[in-house]
Every structure is written in structure tokens, then in C-alpha cells.
Amino acid sequence: MPRRIRILVSQCARFLYRRLPLSLPVKWRIKSFLYRHLGLLLKNSANYQQWLIQTGTIRPSSANTPGSAATPSQSRLEIGFGNLVPSKDLPTPTTDLTRLIAFYLPQYHPIPENDRWWGKGFTEWTNxxxxxxxxxxxNQPRLPTDLGFYDLRVPEVRDEQATLARQYGIHGFCYYHYWFAGKxxxxxxxxxxxxxGHPxxxxxxxxxxxxxxxxxxxxHSEILIAQQHSDADDLNFIQSLEPALRDRRYIRINDRPLLLVYRIGLLPDPGRxxxxxxxxxxEAGLGDPYLAAVQSFGATEDPRDFNFDAAVEFPPHALAVLTEKPRRMLNPNFKGMFYDYTATAEVFMNRPAVPYPMFRTAMPSWDNTPRRQDTGEIFLNATxxxxxxxxxxxxxxxxQHHPEPERLVxxxxxNEWAEGNYLEPDRTFGHRYLEATRNALRH
Known part of the structure; x- marks a missing residue:
């Protein structure tokens, strides 16, 4: 089969697979059925080779990673995309110019809309x-220590967050921004x-x-507020960001303001x-924005095809190693999923370079049962x-791969506390995740 046709077929298959309205275990069974019966046709694909590893047919070179709780025969890999290669520890220089940017959730103050939808005084702390x-x-509930149950309307809280982040090597925050046709x-x-101007x-x-x-x-479920797209709204959106984009603190790459979009696949025409x-x-003198597409929900398209400059990896989306549920369950109604954090980290570390610019992302941990008590997704063995x-x-x-201005991770x-995904100090680990962040830059 000609290479171009193989690529087209592969892309179509991934597109359809990602959009199947099925649970991960059902998708896994479908994938396993196809690989078992079409192995001769797929034997040269990296995803097929990784499936062999995860089903225990062959062993990966990294299967004996210290601290891994899951073995290939016990874990399953949900692969949304990407090829894998054996991991290796890379030598790193002592002088560091890498900029660490942490995603930042602003839902720690009440707003009228959340009062109406979720109850008076709702914030992320409610969950x-x-x-x-x-x-x-x-490890639930996960409760804060140093910063307490803060309210982001308080300037001193924002100052303390910035001080703490800077102390442990974080270069900046990437604020989630919520815009709904002008709202x-x-x-x-x-x-x-x-x-x-502070912090x-x-x-x-x-x-x-x-x-x-x-x-x-x-x-899609019960929609509380929906997106509405138009050329006029696209213009209004970028106009509304002008004060931030002009700010001297705004993060730039080669003097271009960095702007991320969480799901470009939801835009009717991303290139437009x-x-x-x-x-x-x-025209406003802001320079050409550096547009980055977040690889949420398994998105893998080359961002340059949509007039974007780069992609941003987004674990745990796309790749996650399923594992068995704990033996001593306390909630008989729990129908969620369990994943192995160590094995998942290994998979993300093993990803090879992609043929387009991409910024890599690490995830401290994940447990969103505060939002979905009986149907959450829990990553075990996170340390x-x-x-x-x-x-x-x-x-x-x-x-190794990026020049200094583009050296972002x-x-x-x-502070995604309701997803168990945060660096801020808590009662279980204290400052250990922050210390790990600083240590990662020093080695």
C-alpha cells in the first residue's frame, strides 16, 4: 500500500476511534479484537507494537522501571496517538534557561452564574x-495548607501564589480564560x-x-452556557485581550505573545x-501572536495546518495506562476508572519527537472524584x-530540541484541586511537589 494512502487510512481510523461514544474499556476491547485479527497487516505500526507490550506478548525495555506498580500483563494502554520508543535518561546541563509554565484555574471566587447553577457561594473548594x-x-479529601482555602479576589493571595511559584522555579502561570461570545x-x-500590575x-x-x-x-450534556462563533466574535475576543497582551509581564516567544486554545477542534474554522x-x-502593534493548540482529548493534528504555530501536550489526555481497581473498595457505587501514574509517566516520557513544534507537559497527579464521586478517574501510585x-x-x-526562546515546558x-492535580502545598505532601519541580530544573 502506498505510504500516502497508509497515512490517510491511519488518520481516518484515529479520527473515528477518538469520537466513538464508548467507554475506554470498550474501546480497548475493540482495539484488541482488531489487532488480534489484523496483526499481519498492522505488524509494522508502532501502536501495534505497543499493544503487544501492554498485553504481555513482548516486554518493553523499560518494563522494570523502579517504582512501577503495573506490569504489562496487568495494565492496558489507551493510545490516542503517537509512537513510543524506549525511554532513556538524558544528560542535562547545569545551567538552565527552560521556562516552566503552570496551568492556572481561576475558579476560586464566587460568581453569579455559579451561584445560579451550583448553589450560593460555589467555588472549586465546594467540590x-x-x-x-x-x-x-x-487520599481524599485533599486539603490545602500554606495558602488555605483562598479567595482569588484577595490580592495578597495572588501575591503569595506568585512568590511560592517563583521560589520553586515556576516561570509563569497560564490562566484559563472563559469567553462565550462576549460573555x-x-x-x-x-x-x-x-x-x-501585581503580582x-x-x-x-x-x-x-x-x-x-x-x-x-x-x-455535551445539559448545557449551561454555550460557545457561539463568528468572525465578529473572533475579532471581539482578541480585542478584549489587548490589555493583557500589551502587558510587560505577558509571556512571549521571540517577542511574540503566546496564546493557547484548549480545543481548536471546536472552532468552525481554526485557520480563519x-x-x-x-x-x-x-495592526495594533502587538506583533504576530504565537498561537499554540492544546492537545486535549487526543488531538494530534499538525497545528500548522490550522495557521497555529505549535502544540502543547496535555496529559493525561490521549495516553493513560489502565490498571486494576484496589481490592478494598469502600464505595460500592463507584464506576470510575483506575490508571497507573508511574506507567503513564513512562509512556509520556517515551514519546518520540513529532514532526511539528510541540511543548511538552508533565502532570503531578490526577484524581477528579471531588467533581465526580462515583464516576471519577483516579491515577494510582502518583508520587x-x-x-x-x-x-x-x-x-x-x-x-536538547528547542532553542532558548522556545524552551518552554x-x-x-x-491549582486544579478538584482534579487532584496541583503543585500548591497540601496536608499529605506539603511542599514536596514544589521541591520536585525545583529539583527537576537543577539536574
Whole structure:
């Protein structure tokens, strides 16, 4: 079969697979059935080779990674994309110019819309504090220490966050930005950062361009507020960001303001939208924006095909190693999924270079049962030590493959407490994840 046809067939298959309205285990069974019966046709593909590894047919060179709780015969790999190669520890220089950018959630202050949809006084802490353990040893609820149950309307809180982040090697925050055809939500913290000039800490913006629904995952359910797209709205959006993009603290790459979009696949015409943004920024004297597409929900397309400049990796989306549920379950109604953090980190570290610019991302941990108590997704065996190794390798790869101005590594996230995904100090680990972040830069 000619190479171009093979590539086209592969892309179509991945597109259809990602959009199947099925659970991960069902998708896995479908994939396994196809690989078992079509192995001769697929034997040269990297995904087929990785399937052999995960089903125990062959062993990977990294199968004996210290601290890994899952063996190939016990774990399964949900592969949305990408080819894998054996991992290796990369030598890194002692002098570091890598910029670590942590995704930042602003939902820590009440707004009228959340009061109406979720109850008076709702913030992210509402979900965090009501979480309960689903199994023996389950680290829930996860509660903060140094910063407490903060309110982002308080300037001193934002100052303390920036001080803490800077102390442990974080270069800046990437604020999630919520825009719905001119309607902004959760915008007060960033607005006040821009207007006040404090804290003196770098930042950029990621447009979280999903509908808001009752599901907390951006998928279609009961829609609370929807996106509405038009050329006029694209122009209004970029105009609204001008004060932030002009700010001296705004993160730039080669003097170009960095702007992320969480799901470019939801834009009717991403290339057209990007063109409108570029024209406005250039005419306004802001320079050509550096547009980055977040690889959420398994998106793998070359961003340059859509007039974007680069992609941003986004674990745990796309690749996650399934594992068995704990033996001592406390919640008989739990129907969620369990993954192995160590094995998942190994998979992400093993990803080869892609044929387009991409910034890598590490994830401290993940457990979104505060948002979905009975149907959450939990990554077992997450530790600061494994996270440090993951981040250290991504920093090394960035040094190896990117010139200094483009040497960015993202962290998902600074403060996603209801997803168990944060660097801020808590009662279980204290400052250990922050210390791991600083250590990853030093080695």
C-alpha cells in the first residue's frame, strides 16, 4: 500500500476511534479484537507494537522501571496517538534557561452564574471539601495548607501564589480564560492582575473554549452556557485581550505573545480564526501572536495546518495506562476508572519527537472524584519522585530540541484541586511537589 494512502487510512481510523461514544474499556476491547485479527497487516505500526507490550506478548525495555506498580500483563494502554520508543535518561546541563509554565484555574471566587447553577457561594473548594475516600488508602479529601482555602479576589493571595511559584522555579502561570461570545466568566483575578500590575510575575492565557455543562468535562450534556462563533466574535475576543497582551509581564516567544486554545477542534474554522487574530495583533502593534493548540482529548493534528504555530501536550489526555481497581473498595457505587501514574509517566516520557513544534507537559497527579464521586478517574501510585523524573526528562528534551526562546515546558497544573492535580502545598505532601519541580530544573 502506498505510504500516502497508509497515512490517510491511519488518520481516518484515529479520527473515528477518538469520537466513538464508548467507554475506554470498550474501546480497548475493540482495539484488541482488531489487532488480534489484523496483526499481519498492522505488524509494522508502532501502536501495534505497543499493544503487544501492554498485553504481555513482548516486554518493553523499560518494563522494570523502579517504582512501577503495573506490569504489562496487568495494565492496558489507551493510545490516542503517537509512537513510543524506549525511554532513556538524558544528560542535562547545569545551567538552565527552560521556562516552566503552570496551568492556572481561576475558579476560586464566587460568581453569579455559579451561584445560579451550583448553589450560593460555589467555588472549586465546594467540590474539594465534600470528597470522600472510595477505597482504603484513597487520599481524599485533599486539603490545602500554606495558602488555605483562598479567595482569588484577595490580592495578597495572588501575591503569595506568585512568590511560592517563583521560589520553586515556576516561570509563569497560564490562566484559563472563559469567553462565550462576549460573555466572560471567572475573569476577575486576571483582570485585577493586569489592572494593578501585581503580582510582578509572568503570565499568558489559554482560552478554554468549551461549552459549560453539568458534566465538568466539556462534553455535551445539559448545557449551561454555550460557545457561539463568528468572525465578529473572533475579532471581539482578541480585542478584549489587548490589555493583557500589551502587558510587560505577558509571556512571549521571540517577542511574540503566546496564546493557547484548549480545543481548536471546536472552532468552525481554526485557520480563519487565527488569521483574524494575527491581522488584528499586527495592526495594533502587538506583533504576530504565537498561537499554540492544546492537545486535549487526543488531538494530534499538525497545528500548522490550522495557521497555529505549535502544540502543547496535555496529559493525561490521549495516553493513560489502565490498571486494576484496589481490592478494598469502600464505595460500592463507584464506576470510575483506575490508571497507573508511574506507567503513564513512562509512556509520556517515551514519546518520540513529532514532526511539528510541540511543548511538552508533565502532570503531578490526577484524581477528579471531588467533581465526580462515583464516576471519577483516579491515577494510582502518583508520587513527587516519579513526577520529578518525568519533569526532569521533559526539561532535558526541551534543552536538547528547542532553542532558548522556545524552551518552554508546561505543568498541568498549579491549582486544579478538584482534579487532584496541583503543585500548591497540601496536608499529605506539603511542599514536596514544589521541591520536585525545583529539583527537576537543577539536574
Amino acid at each position: 474539594v471539601t465534600k470528597a470522600v475516600p472510595n477505597f482504603t488508602g484513597h 466572560r466568566l471567572l475573569n476577575r483575578p486576571l483582570d485585577e492582575v493586569v489592572q494593578s 510582578d510575575f509572568p503570565f499568558c492565557i489559554c482560552w478554554a473554549n468549551e461549552n459549560w455543562s453539568r458534566r465538568w468535562d466539556g462534553l 480564526t487565527a488569521g483574524i487574530w494575527r491581522r488584528y495583533c499586527q 513527587p519522585e516519579v513526577y520529578e523524573r518525568w519533569l526532569r526528562q521533559l526539561v532535558a528534551l526541551s534543552r 508546561f505543568i498541568n497544573a498549579w
